[in-house]
Amino acid sequence: xxxxxxxxxxxxxxxxxxxxxxxxxxxxxxxxxxxxxxxxxxxxxxxxxxxxxxxxxxxxxxxxxxxxxxxxxxxxxxxxxxxxxxxxxxxxxxxxxxxxxxxxxxxxxxxxxxxxxxxxxxxxxxxxxxxxxxxxxxxxxxxxxxxxxxxxxxxxxxxxxxxxxxxxxxxxxxxxxxxxxxxxxxxxxxxxxxxxxxxxxxxxxxxxxxxxxxxxxxxxxxxxxxxxxxxxxxxxxxxxxxxxxxxxxxxxxxxxxxxxxxxxxxxxxxxxxxxxxxxxxxxxxxxxxxxxxxxxxxxxxxxxxxxxxxxxxxxxxxxxxxxxxxxxxxxxxxxxxxxxxxxxxxxxxxxxxxxxxxxxxxxxxxxxxxxxxxxxxxxxxxxxxxxxxxxxxxxxxxxxxxxxxxxxxxxxxxxxxxxxxxxxxxxxxxxxxxxxxxxxxxxxxxxxxxxxxxxxxxxxxxxxxxxxxxxxxxxxxxxxxxxxxxxxxxxxxxxxxxxxxxxxxxxxxxxxxxxxxxxxxxx
Amino acid sequence: xxxxxxxxxxxxxxxxxxxxxxxxxxxxxxxxxxxxxxxxxxxxxxxxxxxxxxxxxxxxxxxxxxxxxxxxxxxxxxxxxxxxxxxxxxxxxxxxxxxxxxxxxxxxxxxxxxxxxxxxxxxxxxxxxxxxxxxxxxxxxxxxxxxxxxxxxxxxxxxxxxxxxxxxxxxxxxxxxxxxxxxxxxxxxxxxxxxxxxxxxxxxxxxxxxxxxxxxxxxxxxxxxxxxxxxxxxxxxxxxxxxxxxxxxxxxxxxxxxxxxxxxxxxxxxxxxxxxxxxxxxxxxxxxxxxxxxxxxxxxxxxxxxxxxxxxxxxxxxxxx
Numbered sequence: 001x002x003x004x005x006x007x008x009x010x011x012x013x014x015x016x017x018x019x020x021x022x023x024x025x026x027x028x029x030x031x032x033x034x035x036x037x038x039x040x041x042x043x044x045x046x047x048x049x050x051x052x053x054x055x056x057x058x059x060x061x062x063x064x065x066x067x068x069x070x071x072x073x074x075x076x077x078x079x080x081x082x083x084x085x086x087x088x089x090x091x092x093x094x095x096x097x098x099x100x101x102x103x104x105x106x107x108x109x110x111x112x113x114x115x116x117x118x119x120x121x122x123x124x125x126x127x128x129x130x131x132x133x134x135x136x137x138x139x140x141x142x143x144x145x146x147x148x149x150x151x152x153x154x155x156x157x158x159x160x161x162x163x164x165x166x167x168x169x170x171x172x173x174x175x176x177x178x179x180x181x182x183x184x185x186x187x188x189x190x191x192x193x194x195x196x197x198x199x200x201x202x203x204x205x206x207x208x209x210x211x212x213x214x215x216x217x218x219x220x221x222x223x224x225x226x227x228x229x230x231x232x233x234x235x236x237x238x239x240x241x242x243x244x245x246x247x248x249x250x251x252x253x254x255x256x257x258x259x260x261x262x263x264x265x266x267x268x269x270x271x272x273x274x275x276x277x278x279x280x281x282x283x284x285x286x287x288x289x290x291x292x293x294x295x296x297x298x299x300x301x302x303x304x305x306x307x308x309x310x311x312x313x314x315x316x317x318x319x320x321x322x323x324x325x326x327x328x329x330x331x332x333x334x335x336x337x338x339x340x341x342x343x344x345x346x347x348x349x350x351x352x353x354x355x356x357x358x359x360x361x362x363x364x365x366x367x368x369x370x371x372x373x374x375x376x377x378x379x380x381x382x383x384x385x386x387x388x389x390x391x392x393x394x395x396x397x398x399x400x401x402x403x404x405x406x407x408x409x410x411x412x413x414x415x416x417x418x419x420x421x422x423x424x425x426x427x428x429x430x431x432x433x434x435x436x437x438x439x440x441x442x443x444x445x446x447x448x449x450x451x452x453x454x455x456x457x458x459x460x461x462x463x464x465x466x467x468x469x470x471x472x473x474x475x476x477x478x479x480x481x482x483x484x485x486x487x488x489x490x491x492x493x494x495x496x497x498x499x500x501x502x503x504x505x506x507x508x509x510x511x512x513x514x515x516x517x518x519x520x521x522x523x
Numbered sequence: 524x525x526x527x528x529x530x531x532x533x534x535x536x537x538x539x540x541x542x543x544x545x546x547x548x549x550x551x552x553x554x555x556x557x558x559x560x561x562x563x564x565x566x567x568x569x570x571x572x573x574x575x576x577x578x579x580x581x582x583x584x585x586x587x588x589x590x591x592x593x594x595x596x597x598x599x600x601x602x603x604x605x606x607x608x609x610x611x612x613x614x615x616x617x618x619x620x621x622x623x624x625x626x627x628x629x630x631x632x633x634x635x636x637x638x639x640x641x642x643x644x645x646x647x648x649x650x651x652x653x654x655x656x657x658x659x660x661x662x663x664x665x666x667x668x669x670x671x672x673x674x675x676x677x678x679x680x681x682x683x684x685x686x687x688x689x690x691x692x693x694x695x696x697x698x699x700x701x702x703x704x705x706x707x708x709x710x711x712x713x714x715x716x717x718x719x720x721x722x723x724x725x726x727x728x729x730x731x732x733x734x735x736x737x738x739x740x741x742x743x744x745x746x747x748x749x750x751x752x753x754x755x756x757x758x759x760x761x762x763x764x765x766x767x768x769x770x771x772x773x774x775x776x777x778x779x780x781x782x783x784x785x786x787x788x789x790x791x792x793x794x795x796x797x798x799x800x801x802x803x804x805x806x807x808x809x810x811x812x813x814x815x816x817x818x819x820x821x822x823x824x825x826x827x828x829x830x831x832x833x834x835x836x837x838x839x840x841x842x843x844x
Contacts, residue, residue, distance in 0.1 A: 315636060332636045334607055334785070356785065358607070374607060374785040459786035460607045467788045474794030475591045479584075482802050486581025495670050496575050498816045 049089040049425040051127035053342055053383060056211035056250040057304035060344030060351075062426040065387025068402040068412035069451025070431060074110025077441040079103065083123060084441055085207075086423035086434045090128040090135060091189060094425065094432045094442060097126050097139050102187075107430055110444060114192055120144035121182055125207035125247060125423070127215065128189065129229045135189040136229060138208045138215050141197075142182050184208065184217055184225075186232060196232030200225065204244075211250040214274070218244025224257055224272060238284045240270045246300035246339065249308070250274065254286060254322060256303045258310065260296040260339075267291060267298040269310055271325060287325035291318055299352075300342035300383070305364065309350060311337030317352040317360070319367060329367025334358045338380045340423075346386040349405065353379045359393055359403055371408030373458040375401060381422035381436065394421030394433050400445060410456040414445070564757030565821040566814050572763065576810025579663060580802060585672045586662060586809075590801045593617055593655070594794075602787055606634050610789035611779035613797035615771060617659070617804040619811070621694030621724040622771045623652055628698060649695065653687040660687070660732040663809045667816060683735035686742045690728045693746075697724045718768070725764040726753050733815040734822075752815060752822045760814070767807050775800045 053060040078084045078098055085097035087105070093113065094105040101115040119142045126139035182204040185197040202221030209216045214235060218224045224244060225237040242259030249256045253275050259268040271286040278284065291298070292312045299311035307328055308320040316330040317337075335356040343352045349370070350362045357375035362368065375395060382394035390411065391403045398417030403410055414421075419437015426432075431445040567575070580586045597616045601608075608630070615626040631644035661680020662672045701720045705713040730749035734740070740748070753760045779800075780792040789797070 334633065356783075358785070372607065376784045376786075459784070459788065462602055462787040470789065470791045471595050471794050474791055474798055475595075477795050478591055478798040478802065479587055481799070482581045482587045483584055486578060486583075486587075489578050490582035493578065496579065496667050496813060498667065498813075 048427045050129070051088055051210055052086060052125040052207050052247045052300075052423070053302065053344065053385070054426065056209055058209075058247060058249050058300065058302045058342055058344075059304055059346065059386075060302060060342065060383060061346035061386035062428075063346075063388060064428060065385075065390075065426045066429050066431055066445075066447050067388060067390055069448045069453055070400070070402070070412065070414065070445035071448035071451060072414070073430065073444040073446040075435070075439075075441065075443045076105055076110040076112070077439045079112055079115065082440070083436065084434055085123040086125045087425050087432050087442055088126055088128055088137075089425045089427045089430070089432060090137070093189075094444070095126055095128065095137055095189075096434070096442060097123055099123065102126065102137070102139055104189075104192075105442060107427060107432070107444070110442070116187060116192055122203065122205035124205050127208035127210045129210040129213070129215065131213070131230050136186050136195060137189050138184060138186050138210065138229075140182050140200075140204045140206075140208065140217065141185050143203060182219065184215070184227060184232070186215075186229070198227060198232050198234065201237075206244045207247040209248045209250055209255075211255075211274070214276075216248040216250060216255055216274075218248055218257055218259075220245065222259060224248060224255065226255070226274060235276055236278070236280070236284065238272050240272075241268050241288070242266070242296075246342070249301040249303040251303040251308075251322060254303075256301050256308050256322075258298065258301055260298070262296055265294050265296050267296055267312065269301070269308065269320060269325070271308075271322070289320060289325045289327075291316075291320075291327075297336055297339060299337040299339065302343045302345055304345065307364070309343035309345065309352070311341070311343060311352055311354070313337075315354070317343060317350070317362065317367075319350065319364070329362075331360075331362050331367045331369055333360055333372075334374070340381045340383075341379060342383040344384045344386050344391075346405075349386075351384040351386065351391055351405075353382070353384050353393060355379060357395065359384060359391065359408075361391075361405065361408060371458070372460065373403050373408045373410060374460050375410075376459065381420055381434070383423060385424045385426055387426055387431070392424055392426075392431060394424055396420040396436075398435075398437070400424075400431065400433060400443075404455075407455075408458060410458075411453045412451070413454075417443075564755060564759070564818075566752075566755055566758040566760065566818040569759055569763050569766070572810040572814050573806065575667075575813045576808070577803070577806035579666050579809040579813065580805040583662075583666045583672060586659075586666065586805055587802060589659065589662075590617060590805050591798050594797055594801050598789075601630065601634070604634055606630065607785055607787075608633050609779075609783045609785055610781060610793050610797065611776055611783065613789070613793070614775045614779050614800040615804075616797070617655075617801045617808075618771050619725060619729065619767065619804065619808060620652075620656070620691055621697055621721050621728075622768065623656075624649075624691060624694040624698055625721065625772075627652065628695070645695065649688065649691040653684055653691050654681075656691075657681060657684045657687040657732060659805065659808060660812060661736055663805070663812050664733060664736050664816070667809065667813055679736050682739075683732055683745075686735040686745050687732050689742050689746065690731050693728060694724050697721070722761070722764050722768045725767065726761055729753070729760075729764065729811050730815045733812040734819075737816065737819060747826075748822050749815075751826065752818055755818060755821065758814075758818070763810075763814075771804070771807075775803075 052058055080098055080100045082099045087094040087096040092107050094107055096103050099120055101118050103112050104114040106113050121142040124140050126137055128135055128137050181202055182200045183197045186195040188195055200219050201223045202219035204217055204219040206218040213229045215227045215229055220243040222240050222242055223237055224240055226235040228235055240257050240259035242261035244257055244259055246258050255272045255274050257270045259270055268288055268290050270288045273284040273286055292314045295313035297313035302309040306322050308322055311317050313336055315333050317333060318330045319328040321328050333354040335354045338355050341353055343350060345364060348364045350364045353359045357377040357379050358372055360372045361370045363370060378396040380396055384391050384393050389405050391405050393401055398419055398421055400414045400421050401410060402412040419435050422434040422436055424433045429446060433443050435441050435443045594613050594616050598613060618626060627648040631641050635641050635644050658677055658680040662676045665672055665676030697720055701717045705716040708716055727750040730752045731745045734748045735745040780796050781790055
């Protein structure tokens with residue numbers, strides 16, 4: 001049942017907003033969300049949602065996030081008419097990356113306050129960190145056209161641990177074969193001046209992850225680099241067995257990387273030691289696991305609380321022990337995981353969404369499925385985010401939906417709009433999501449005091465009375481519809497002729513038909 | 524039709540004396556005539572087979588009620604074991620193997636994933652489905668023979684459960700082998716080969732339960748005779764099987780109201796559609812039985828050896844001479 005018009009739904013059980021608020025407060029008091037808000041707790045993180053899925057571990061949760069019902073605050077089509085990357089929320093701005101520019105969008109009005117020219121390249125999530133009390137935004141740039149070298153590309157060929165960043169330098173580098181490469185760029189949020197940029201060893205589309213004072217980036221050639229936020233110097237680099245096209249997740253002193261290899265198809269989860277004390281050239285790989293073979297499909301990672309979460313092509317959401325890479329549990333979902341989604345976790349619960357729109361809550365310790373809610377809509381570019389006692393998700397039909405984290409019931413859903421609702425960023429009183437489709441860009445929602453909540457269980461919960469009554473009517477229709485003509489025709493044609501006399505009349509067929517077949521044979 | 528009493532006292536006597544002589548070797552037929560044959564055949568035409576099959580089911584309240592009851596029972600059972608999926612699957616509850624096997628494998632993978640539990644699920648599904656398929660075949664054969672159903676038909680059906688289990692296992696093996704082998708051929712040809720394998724499974728195995736019921740022969744012989752009947756010249760049995768496959772999978776699943784929506788509460792139209800399609804499955808099942816019964820006396824006892832006819836010398840060769 002699709003609650004496209006929640007207020008008008010006959011079976012919807014309306015809940016007073018005050019009840020929902022009280023529930024939220026109670027849950028908070030009880031400490032059920034004691035570990036949510038990881039993003040805020042990170043030192044050096046300047047805002048509520050400074051990177052993909054909130055924090056370096058990509059937990060995708062905000063303890064005091066906004067609560068439904070929501071209303072649309074603003075919608076901002078991409079200024080240059082193209083798609084935008086997932087947004088991060090920093091210092092009252094939504095920062096997003098377009099093909100030709102990086103935009104700073106006012107969270108209150110949706111107005112583009114500033115834009116920085118960008119020399120093309122794949123769109124990926126930027127990240128914000130704090131250096132010396134001021135906010136720094138990092139993003140990936142170039143190559144302008146992956147097939148052609150960028151006109152402004154530098155001739156730098158590789159990154160070394162003694163690499164020297166070049167403030168105001170070129171848009172990208174060139175590889176040894178002359179192919180265009182990407183750059184990692186840092187700008188000051190205060191005055192939008194470029195602080196530094198470093199060329200990478202390949203084309204990068206992973207987005208940027210910041211943990212404290214170090215930024216992490218992976219590229220399509222399997223390189224992972226750790227860069228000092230302060231000056232762009234490369235602290236270390238490592239190689240992993242496949243392309244890195246989703247954000248690196250960092251928890252404690254370990255960076256977790258999804259490496260996809262097309263030949264043979266495989267996905268590896270690699271744990272890299274992020275310690276700065278290791279000698280140059282020391283192998284940083286702590287462990288490496290291949291959750292499934294023969295496919296490159298799988299979600300991005302979420303890491304923290306001693307585990308790493310990943311969705312695999314075998315439809316299993318896996319929890320991997322952060323310490324040694326052993327599998328803690330694996331729970332089945334209904335369909336595959338999109339590479340553009342990621343699990344989320346908060347408190348003692350883990351959330352995952354599959355491609356067909358099934359949202360699941362699992363027990364973080366044992367992996368038991370606590371509930372599922374089938375939304376019957378493709379989820380390709382969105383990942384669940386936990387906003388206090390509510391889980392938010394964007395759908396391909398352009399809806400943002402809110403599911404109660406405790407019951408798994410849908411409590412609110414926006415109107416369907418052209419173009420998908422993708423990756424979500426949470427602020428204390430705002431939800432910003434990337435928007436796809438014809439008018440791709442960003443869309444923002446805010447709590448609506450006049451709005452109404454609903455209480456819709458998953459359509460996979462059996463409503464015995466409805467189902468049986470429908471079945472009874474259907475059975476009567478089919479029984480009558482089959483038996484009445486069947487009896488009449490039986491009277492007309494009589495019993496079956498089993499003699500094998502094909503020239504005999506049965507079911508109205510005549511000799512002509514069969515003799516026509518005989519004629520086809522010829523002499 | 525006659526001979527009601529004689530049939531009710533034991534299995535059909537076809538083993539000892541076919542009522543018609545085996546066909547004398549005729550002129551050589553072109554390659555493939557057994558599959559796509561356009562020649563006259565002892566097997567009834569497709570249209571008549573389907574008409575008689577549907578009429579057999581639609582005129583039997585017991586068979587219609589079985590179809591109508593089996594579908595919700597399957598649905599409730601699946602929900603009870605944790606199935607989450609589209610009710611459009613209900614259209615293949617009473618499908619013939621290997622399509623039913625395909626349905627079971629998909630359901631098993633959805634419920635328990637791929638692992639040891641999947642094999643257990645498949646084994647249980649094969650066992651349950653074999654009982655249902657055997658009983659239904661027994662009842663259908665009885666309706667075709669006597670125009671009614673009774674405990675006799677039920678018992679005849681139960682007596683061929685081993686044969687039906689073998690048919691189900693062969694269907695399962697066919698699908699597993701197809702999944703392992705045909706991907707090597709690439710996505711396009713591999714898919715076509717897989718579809719051909721499914722159609723081939725129905726083609727060669729489709730008559731086996733009816734053959735076992737009618738002739739009371741062993742498992743291997745029933746399966747062999749099923750294959751021989753399918754290869755009878757001019758039977759157009761391959762077209763029959765391909766038609767069934769096309770209707771049962773892409774058409775019926777694709778046309779199912781509600782599409783791929785995942786719900787535990789099918790809509791009214793979904794129920795009507797699913798129930799009607801399962802009656803149709805029984806109609807195809809009855810059509811197969813009807814075709815077998817009509818062609819039974821002509822099914823050869825031993826494989827027919829293909830004669831190698833003398834080749835006509837080519838014009839070039841004649842010229843040389």
